[in-house]
Amino acid sequence: MKKYLLVLYILLFTFTLGAASTTNSVSITLTTSVPGYLYHGFLSSVSSTGVESSATVEDAFNPEGAVLKYGIKTNTGLPLIVHATIQDFTQQGDVPQPATISISKVDIDPEEGSSTTLPYNSANTYQLLTLDPTSGTVFYPYTLTVYANQTQVQNSPSGTYQSTVKINIGIND
Numbered sequence: 001m002k003k004y005l006l007v008l009y010i011l012l013f014t015f016t017l018g019a020a021s022t023t024n025s026v027s028i029t030l031t032t033s034v035p036g037y038l039y040h041g042f043l044s045s046v047s048s049t050g051v052e053s054s055a056t057v058e059d060a061f062n063p064e065g066a067v068l069k070y071g072i073k074t075n076t077g078l079p080l081i082v083h084a085t086i087q088d089f090t091q092q093g094d095v096p097q098p099a100t101i102s103i104s105k106v107d108i109d110p111e112e113g114s115s116t117t118l119p120y121n122s123a124n125t126y127q128l129l130t131l132d133p134t135s136g137t138v139f140y141p142y143t144l145t146v147y148a149n150q151t152q153v154q155n156s157p158s159g160t161y162q163s164t165v166k167i168n169i170g171i172n173d
Helices: 002-021 150-155
Strands: 038-042 066-074 080-086 089-091 103-110 116-118 125-131 138-148 165-171
Touching (some): 066 080, 116 125, 138 150
Antiparallel strands (some): 066 138, 080 165, 103 116, 103 138
16 A cells, blocks of 8 residues: 555656646757868769769860869858869880970869960969858859870870879968
């Protein structure tokens, strides 16, 4: 019998607490944040939004240039600056003194804007873009065209040549 009374007291105490709490208000504050992200890389087309860390252009000595589609997707509100380092073309294979072919110029063409020619740079580092901060998610697609020196192409020994394009993004101070 004592057990039943003990259970009854516990139930009455529980109901009393439940009844008392209905007159009080309870609140909780929910906070979170959206993490910043920055994706950049090569695209299969300008309309594509998926970026790749590498790309290959098979006809890079084309007189109309080697065309690279490039994009940046970010939600950061920081001013960004984009640089590209483009190595001269170097002859590949077992060659005692590999030939090199320089880059004559680089064009950058934003999706909405006019093409800009970046002149030859002996350090092979080009400032491509300066992006201003904006709110929300933004996608910046660009076309980068790299031109090999056509006179050097015509006067160089036959073989396979390779150049590497490295793109770096930093904060514009």
